[in-house]
Amino acid sequence: MRTIPPALRAKLDSGVTTLAQAWKLTRRDGVVAGFTDHDRDLVIDGVIYRAGTGFGASEATSRFDLSVDGGDIAGALDDDTLCEADLAAGRYDAAEIESWLVDWNDVSLKALTARSTLGEVRREGTAFTAELRGPADRLSQESGRLYIAKCGADLGDTRCRADLGNPAWRGRGTVTALAGTSIMMAEGLGSFADGLFSAGRLDWSSGGNAGLAVEVKQHRLVAGEVRLTLWQAMPEPIVAGEAFIVTVGCDKSFATCRDRFGNTNNFRGFPRIPGNDFVMSYPTPGTVADAGGGASLFDPVPKEMG
Structure with a gap:
């Protein structure tokens, strides 16, 4: 539920408004930038929201189910605010976006309209269009542990525990x-x-x-x-x-974990899990599986056929 200050609500109800949109962008490295579609810069809570960048927003969509909310913002690339090199370097990947509706006559009158993350960015010349993804986007991302032969941890993280300072x-x-x-x-x-x-x-x-x-x-x-x-x-x-x-690199195989890192106690995969070849296989004459005796497919030395 959005909280709208009573004074701002009164202006909205009057039909006479001095409103602008503002966007606060916070990168993963902590850098903060502000943008507005007003014709002059606004200072809100100590952050300068710059005008003259051509920023504008599309109509936002919102649903009652778990579908991903979305919208777009568009603007001009500018070395002083948002440059193409930083976008290409990934510095703005998954940046957090706060969308505000603000009274430019009194910037203390503002309402947070949406929180989102920066998605796909399309560039054309000196202009760009960025996709905004709502909080429901996190529900579509893969999480949890997968049952696969290779390790599911990232080298050196808290599950792997390999000391990359070695x-x-x-x-x-x-x-x-x-x-x-x-x-x-x-x-x-x-x-x-x-x-x-x-x-x-x-x-x-x-x-x-x-x-x-x-x-x-x-x-x-x-x-x-x-x-x-x-x-x-x-x-x-x-x-x-x-x-x-x-x-150092790791191909996430059990052999590399054992031979290169001596870290098998922290291996986060299932090296003996049957793969697609096993699922699609079938008994054929002359094989261990056809000979009976309950031989394990993973025995280091298969049982002799009788």
Whole structure:
């Protein structure tokens, strides 16, 4: 239920209003930005809501069932407020949005009309349109534990408990050359085994991408040089001399958990669960399953056929 201040309600009932829409955007890193469709900036609770950004909102939809509420906001990209590089870098992914109806003559008269998160952002030239997703969107997201052969934990989290600060699993490197947009040669990692950082995380500590992270697709030793292939291109071009920190990767298999990390007590998968091949299989002559005797499919040494 929305709470509307009595003074604002009286203005709404009078039919004569001085209203504007305002949006407060809070990124996951704590950065806050404000925008309004009014023709001048508004200061509300210490936050500057900037005008002149072309911000406007579509009609919002709301339902009584558990369907996801939605709407759109549109505006212009501006390096001082909302720039394309930050959007491409993912800094605004899943940002929280508060939508306010405010009296621009007296900004203390305001009503919160919606809370949402930033969804898909579509860019065209210097303009953008962003999808707003209501709280019911969380109900459509996958949660809980899955019964799969591979581990369901993230490497180093509270369920995995692997210590990623271990120097054997963490390295500092510097870009020496580029072999493609997302392929680079690096120094400082020559002591690490081939493939150790595949599926790992690379955090940039200098250069245009400083503060951003990306997953490593492949870590190879090629003719004595270290080659790292990233899963996606970075928002800013990678330049030789830029520094980074890279941490070990994990393919979430039981063998890797056992052999690389010695962490089988915290393995969060079910390595012996039957897969699709087992479900679709059937008995054939000459196999253990057809021979009787109750042999386990997972015995390290199958029983001899009688």
